[in-house]
Amino acid sequence: MPVTKTRRSRHTGITLSRRAGMVFVLPALILFVIFILYPLVTALSYSLFDWTGIVRGDFSVLDNYVTIFTQLPYKDAIPNAFVHNILLFVGAMVFQNTIGLGLAVLLHRVRRFKRFFQTVYTLPYLVSPLVVGYLWSLMLSPLFGPVNAILKGVGLDALAQPWLGNPTTAIWVVVFVTAWQWVGFPVLLYGAALGGIPDEIDEAASLDGASSWQRFRDITGPLLLPAIGTVSVLTFIGAMEAFAIPYALGGSAGNPAGATDVLSLLFYRTAFESGSSNAIGTSSAIATLLFLFIFGVALLMTWLMRRAERRLY
Template sequence: MNETNIKRIDKKQRRWKRWGIHLFPLPALIIYGLFIVYPLIAALMYSFFDWNGIVRGAFVGLKNFKNLFTLEPFSGMFWNAFRHNIIYFVIQMVVQNGLAFLLAFVLYKKIRGAEFFKLAFFLPRLLSVIVVGFLWKLILNPNFGALNAILGKIGLESLQKAWLGDPKSALITIILVNCWFGLGFGVLIFLAGLQAVPTELTEAATLDGAKGFTMIRKIILPLMIPSIMIMTVLTFIQSFEAFELVYAMQGSMGEPYFSTDTLAVYFYRLAFGGSSGESSAIGLGSALAVVLFLFISIFTVLFLKFTQKKEVEM
C-alpha cells in the first residue's frame, strides 16, 4: 500500500470520527425533542385556541389565560391550588430537608452502622409513588389503619382521626408522607456535601474552639451552599409538580373539598376531566401548564443566580 492510499484512508477515518462525534448525541436529542420540547410547544399552541372536548376550535389568543386568572371558578381553583403548592414547598424545606441535613450530619460523624442507616433512609425512594400512596392510605385509614391503632394502644385515643378525611389535616398528612418518601435522597445529597468539606478546615476550626452549632454555622453551611442550592431547587420543582402522591391518596378532585388540590392535579382535571364527570377544558389546561412551566423556570433561574452570587461572596 503506497503512501497516497494510506493518507486517503487516514483522511476517511478522520472524517468518520468527526461525523461520529456530531451524530453521537443525536438519539438523545431526538428523544428529548419528542418528549420534552414538542409537548411544551404543543401546550403553548393549544392554549391559544378554544376547544370543544378534544376538537380544536377558533383561535382565541390570550383568552384562556385571562379566564384562568379572572373567571370563576377557574381563578378561585387556581389560587387555592397555588397556595397549597406553596405550603407543600415550605413544609418540605423545613421538615424533609431540615431532618435530612441533621441525619446526614449524624452519619457524617461516622456512627456505628452508618451504611445500614443510609440504606434504610433511601429504601422508600425505591418504591413507586403510587405504591407509597396506596400503602399510606391503608396505614391512615380511620377504621383499620395502623396509625390510629398504634395511637389507641399507647393511650393517645384523643389524637385518632380521619387523617385524609379532615380538610384541616389532609394536605399536611400528604406532605409529611412525601417528606418520608424523599428523606433518603436529601440525606445522600447533604452527606455528599459534608464529605466534600475539607477536613483541614474543620480540624483547624476545632483547634480554635469552634464546635457544635458554631462549627455548622461558620464553617460547614457556607461550604455546603452547592448542596443546599441543589436540594432547594429540586424541592421547589417537586413541590410545584406534585401530582402522583396526591392523586394516589386523594384522587383527581383534591378531596376533601379541594383541600389537597395542587396545580398539577388541577391541570389534570382541566385537561382530561375530573373523576366526578367534569368535562375537559384542554385550552385552559394548556394555559395552566404554560403558566406553571414559566413560573418554575423563572424562579429556578433567579434562585440559581442569587445563590451563585452568594457563593462567590462567601
C-alpha cells in the same frame, strides 16, 4: 515546525474531544426534545386556540388565560391549589434541611453501618410516589389503619382521627408524606457534599477552640451552600409538579373539599374530567402557566444561590 505540529495536534485533540462529548450528549438531547420540549411547545400552541372536543377552532389569543382567571371554578381553584403547592415546597424544605441534613451529618460522623442506613433512608425515594401515597392512605385509615390503632393503644385516643377526612389535617398529611419520601435525596446529596470537605479544616478549627456548632455554622454550612441550592431548586420543581401523592391521598378532586388540591390535579381534572368542550385549550393554558412559573422561579433561585456562593468564596 515542532511547535506548529504540537499546536495542530492539540487542536485536533480538542476537536475530537468535543465531537465525542456531543455523541454522548446527543441521545439525551433527542429524548429531551421529544418528551419535554415538543410537548411544551405543543401545549403553548394549544392554549392559543378554541377547541370543540379534539377539533381545533379559531385563534383565540389569550382568551383561555382570561378564562382560568375570571371564570368559575378556575378562579377559585387556582389560588387554592397554588397555596397547597407552596405548602408542599415549604414543608419539604423544612423537613429536608433539618432532619435530612441532620441525618447526613450523623451518618458522616458515624462510620459503622453507614451504607445500611443510607440505603434505608433512600428506599422511600426510590419507590413510586403513587405506591407511597396508597400505602400511607391505608396506614391512616380510621377503620383499620395502624396509626390510629397505635395512638389508641398508648392512651392517646384524642389524637386518633380521620386524618385524610378532615380538611384541616389532610393537606398536612400530604406535606408530611411528600417530605418523608423525599428525605433520602438530601441525605445522599448532603452526605456527598460533606465527604468533599477536607477533614483538616474541621480539625484546625477544633484546635483553635471552636465548638461543634461554631464549626458547622462558620465552616460546614457555607461549604454546603451549593448542595443546599441544588436541593432547594429540585425540591421546588418537585413540589410544584406534585401529582402522584396528592392523587393517591385525595383523589383527582383533591378531597376532602379541595383540601388536598394542587395545580397538577386541577390540570388533570380540566383536561380529562371537566366535560368542557374547550378542555384542551383551558388545560393547556394551565399547563403553560405552571411551566412558566416553575421555570422562572427556578432560574431566580439558581441565580440567587450562585450570587450567595460568590459572596462567600
